[in-house]
Amino acid sequence: MDVVEIARWQFGITTVYHFLMVPLTIGLGAMVAVMHTAWVRSGQEKFLRMTKFWGKLYLINFILGVATGLVQEFQFGMAWSEYSRFVGDVFGAPLALEGLLAFFLESTFLGIWIFGWGRLRKGVHLAALWCAVIGSWVSAYFIIVANSWMQHPVGVELGEDGRPVMTDVWAVLTNNTALAAFTHAVFGALVVGGMFLLGIAWYHLWRRRHDGIDTVDERGHVIVGQAQDIPGRDRTDHGVWIWSLRFGAIVAMVGFLGTVVTGDIQGKLMYEQQPMKMAAAEAACHSGSSFSVLSLGNPGSTDCRDVTTLIEVPGVLGFLATGEWGVDMPGIRDLEPEYVDRYGETIPDDALYGDRAGAQIEYVPVMWVTYWGFRLMIGLGGIVAAAGAVALWLTRRGTVPGSRGLMRLALAGILAPFAANIAGWIFTEMGRQPFVVAPNPAVTGADSVYMYTQAAVSPGVTAGELLFSLISLGSVYGVLLVVEVYLLVRYTRGGVASAMPELIGQDDDDVDDPDGEHDDVLSFAY
Amino acid sequence: MEPLAIIWFVAIALLWTGYLLLEGFDLGVGMHMIFSTRSERDRRVMLNTIGPVWDGNEVWLITAVAALFAAFSPWYAALLSALYVPLTLALLGLILRAVGIEYRGKVGTRVWATFWTYMIGLGSAAVAFFIGALLALTSIGLPIDGNGDRVGGPFAWLSWPALVGGLAVVGFALAHSATFLALKADGPVRRRASGFAVRWAPLCLLPLLVWIAMVQFEHGAGPAGWTVALLAVVSGGVGWAQARAGREGLAFTGYAGTGLFGLAAIFLAMFPVLLPSTIDSAFDITVQSAAHSTYTLGVLTVITVVALPVILCYQAWSYWVFRHRVTPGMIPEPHVILPAILRAEDAGRQV
Numbered sequence: 057m058d059v060v061e062i063a064r065w066q067f068g069i070t071t072v073y074h075f076l077m078v079p080l081t082i083g084l085g086a087m088v089a090v091m092h093t094a095w096v097r098s099g100q101e102k103f104l105r106m107t108k109f110w111g112k113l114y115l116i117n118f119i120l121g122v123a124t125g126l127v128q129e130f131q132f133g134m135a136w137s138e139y140s141r142f143v144g145d146v147f148g149a150p151l152a153l154e155g156l157l158a159f160f161l162e163s164t165f166l167g168i169w170i171f172g173w174g175r176l177r178k179g180v181h182l183a184a185l186w187c188a189v190i191g192s193w194v195s196a197y198f199i200i201v202a203n204s205w206m207q208h209p210v211g212v213e214l215g216e217d218g219r220p221v222m223t224d225v226w227a228v229l230t231n232n233t234a235l236a237a238f239t240h241a242v243f244g245a246l247v248v249g250g251m252f253l254l255g256i257a258w259y260h261l262w263r264r265r266h267d268g269i270d271t272v273d274e275r276g277h278v279i280v281g282q283a284q285d286i287p288g289r290d291r292t293d294h295g296v297w298i299w300s301l302r303f304g305a306i307v308a309m310v311g312f313l314g315t316v317v318t319g320d321i322q323g324k325l326m327y328e329q330q331p332m333k334m335a336a337a338e339a340a341c342h343s344g345s346s347f348s349v350l351s352l353g354n355p356g357s358t359d360c361r362d363v364t365t366l367i368e369v370p371g372v373l374g375f376l377a378t379g380e381w382g383v384d385m386p387g388i389r390d391l392e393p394e395y396v397d398r399y400g401e402t403i404p405d406d407a408l409y410g411d412r413a414g415a416q417i418e419y420v421p422v423m424w425v426t427y428w429g430f431r432l433m434i435g436l437g438g439i440v441a442a443a444g445a446v447a448l449w450l451t452r453r454g455t456v457p458g459s460r461g462l463m464r465l466a467l468a469g470i471l472a473p474f475a476a477n478i479a480g481w482i483f484t485e486m487g488r489q490p491f492v493v494a495p496n497p498a499v500t501g502a503d504s505v506y507m508y509t510q511a512a513v514s515p516g517v518t519a520g521e522l523l524f525s526l527i528s529l530g531s532v533y534g535v536l537l538v539v540e541v542y543l544l545v546r547y548t549r550g551g552v553a554s555a556m557p558e559l560i561g562q563d564d565d566d567v568d569d570p571d572g573e574h575d576d577v578l579s580f581a582y
Numbered sequence: 583m584e585p586l587a588i589i590w591f592v593a594i595a596l597l598w599t600g601y602l603l604l605e606g607f608d609l610g611v612g613m614h615m616i617f618s619t620r621s622e623r624d625r626r627v628m629l630n631t632i633g634p635v636w637d638g639n640e641v642w643l644i645t646a647v648a649a650l651f652a653a654f655s656p657w658y659a660a661l662l663s664a665l666y667v668p669l670t671l672a673l674l675g676l677i678l679r680a681v682g683i684e685y686r687g688k689v690g691t692r693v694w695a696t697f698w699t700y701m702i703g704l705g706s707a708a709v710a711f712f713i714g715a716l717l718a719l720t721s722i723g724l725p726i727d728g729n730g731d732r733v734g735g736p737f738a739w740l741s742w743p744a745l746v747g748g749l750a751v752v753g754f755a756l757a758h759s760a761t762f763l764a765l766k767a768d769g770p771v772r773r774r775a776s777g778f779a780v781r782w783a784p785l786c787l788l789p790l791l792v793w794i795a796m797v798q799f800e801h802g803a804g805p806a807g808w809t810v811a812l813l814a815v816v817s818g819g820v821g822w823a824q825a826r827a828g829r830e831g832l833a834f835t836g837y838a839g840t841g842l843f844g845l846a847a848i849f850l851a852m853f854p855v856l857l858p859s860t861i862d863s864a865f866d867i868t869v870q871s872a873a874h875s876t877y878t879l880g881v882l883t884v885i886t887v888v889a890l891p892v893i894l895c896y897q898a899w900s901y902w903v904f905r906h907r908v909t910p911g912m913i914p915e916p917h918v919i920l921p922a923i924l925r926a927e928d929a930g931r932q933v
């Protein structure tokens with residue numbers, strides 16, 4: 057493998073891995089903040105328990121997101137120094153703003169929230185969590201602003217040295233691609249958070265039925281019971297899970313509707329800004345307006361002869377792209393010569409690019425990735441929304457059905473929105489190739505700003521170094537994923553009492569002690 | 583020279599200084615956890631002195647690196663790509679330390695806690711050492727060519743300055759955190775940390791002083807640089823005297839002053855060079871050659887001027903909220919997790 061290929065794998069793996077934690081942090085964080093607010097406003101015990109339990113899982117996941125996010129900040133410079141030099145004047149700004157306006161807020165206030173139980177007044181303590189949650193949303197906004205500039209470069213003009221110079225930061229911050237992608241990602245994160253609640257709450261309600269704590273009367277209504285000998289498995293416990301489940305189901309459905317609307321806007325922007333990506337999403341070789349539901353052929357191929365479309369829905373593609381039925385979309389065959397005309401056939405003949413100088417440029421992205429990435433994202437998202445509706449219907453009498461199979465399905469369903477999120481990102485990033493900064497041929501102004509991925513890699517870095525980081529980070533990531541899942545499973549099985557030692561009677565500290573001046577046992581400690 | 587570019591050089595110097603002073607004690611506490619005690623309770627006392635604030639402190643690093651990218655991308659690109667291997671090790675350290683702090687108490691077994699203690703300690707040491715090496719190399723030089731790319735392979739950075747800088751930050755973190763622990767903890771941890779701050783801290787601060795001197799000679803620093811360097815030495819001396827006298831607050835301030843004046847002396851001496859080339863001084867990356875457009879720097883300046891005071895306020899508030907000493911009596915029992923399952927055979931025993 058050559059340097060560029062290893063560098064791309066290295067970046068892809070570390071970024072996709074980071075993005076396993078991110079949507080759960082964003083989605084679940086907001087939901088925990090809502091629970092905490094409900095507790096402060098209503099004073100009901102079940103909301104306190106929800107906050108503590110889901111908050112614990114939130115933190116277990118949060119830290120791995122932070123730890124792997126650090127890598128992102130460094131690797132633009134480490135492996136992609138030519139890219140960093142090229143885009144520095146515009147791309148660095150949102151990263152710096154993310155640090156200043158988002159990360160400080162998120163990290164400082166999350167620390168205050170975690171250790172603030174019993175030390176701060178209730179309202180102030182709640183505000184700390186909201187600050188942390190807002191911090192993670194703002195951080196998502198800034199990183200997507202940076203990413204969207206690579207998809208749709210705006211607010212710049214070319215400087216004397218051939219590099220873009222920022223002329224309009226407002227244009228960068230309100231880039232239409234960024235606004236669509238940010239809202240899309242946040243809704244996608246809510247789907248992840250919603251399904252996470254749904255699956256785990258389902259498991260606990262099922263467990264309560266299985267253990268004979270909750271029973272069902274002849275009309276199917278739940279009769280809530282309690283187990284005296286197990287901490288936390290009382291009547292309030294039932295309220296915790298049924299509320300979590302229904303809350304999660306609603307959030308997942310709302311999230312999905314949001315992704316549909318914002319995804320549609322994104323599709324239309326993509327058609328305008330990156331027509332090749334749209335065509336590759338469809339494996340559409342020739343112009344037409346049919347949306348293919350299933351295509352078969354040689355997956356690795358970028359040659360149209362290797363792809364056969366089996367099922368098509370006429371007209372839909374044109375609607376997705378432009379909002380009008382039946383409008384013809386340009387296919388790969390028509391677009392390729394246009395790209396070659398505009399951007400040339402080879403990497404510039406510059407010593408900087410080493411062996412890669414003069415290499416042929418392939419303008420068609422890897423079609424099976426874009427084609428299936430697109431379908432997996434939409435399909436799995438739809439399944440989750442349907443699951444939310446079914447869950448609301450099945451739990452209308454106050455508990456879940458006794459079926460073990462359904463319980464397992466609900467738990468497995470947690471994975472679906474993660475996969476949809478990942479598929480969506482892989483599609484949007486791989487679909488941009490061969491560009492790291494994609495030119496927008498149909499949009500005026502920014503067409504001249506683009507950069508080939510091949511030309512972006514660090515000239516001084518060796519394949520060995522990249523392999524070293526790929527292998528070392530990859531194996532540590534692998535182990536940490538096992539550890540995170542182990543902890544999540546362990547705390548999930550423990551139920552609410554796992555996050556509230558006071559229910560077990562281990563810790564008699566008064567959690568709501570308002571003055572916090574006493575030298576007593578900490579209500580939270582590492 | 584563009585005044586905004588100078589402002590951003592100063593801003594980046596301040597961000598690195600903020601990182602060194604704040605994370606300095608976090609990293610040091612992590613290292614102390616390995617060797618200063620064998621008691622599990624004492625380790626938890628140590629960890630909880632930094633518990634509420636370490637994550638916020640780490641953001642100073644993220645922002646410092648992002649600011650390099652935002653204001654001087656040729657500096658960011660050259661420095662980070664040249665240090666590919668050491669920065670990978672620093673990142674591994676950052677990851678394992680962060681995860682270790684959060685996960686250490688999540689399972690109440692001895693083996694689990696010991697494993698994460700080592701991850702926190704070794705991770706902290708790796709971060710301190712390699713970030714120190716990075717700062718030393720950017721102040722003293724790397725073999726970079728006209729494009730800013732490293733010449734000489736993956737280990738071309740491995741040099742005396744890298745070693746001195748690495749030891750300087752490790753040593754500073756150990757000394758700084760000893761006075762921090764003496765100030766923030768109580769019981770055996772406080773006693774041992776006070777002892778360390780008297781007995782070993784002067785030795786720990788030595789590499790930092792060597793690094794400061796190296797930079798002054800390398801760049802032919804004027805009287806201003808030497809004056810600030812002298813202040814670093816004086817501050818360390820005052821800190822040591824206060825540590826001997828048992829005045830913990832002043833000892834902490836004194837050692838912190840060594841870090842503060844030390845980095846100030848270093849950045850003062852290297853200005854306006856950001857990264858000297860050891861191949862040819864014509865290849866040096868400087869404030870002039872690397873600065874971004876006036877427009878970009880202006881935007882960054884406006885936002886920073888508004889945001890930074892707010893950040894400093896709420897970070898200071900978080901220190902105020904958690905200003906109390908952590909005593910052994912405050913540490914709760916290890917967390918026991920019972921599965922919330924009635925009919926499972928293992929109910930009642932820990933899983």
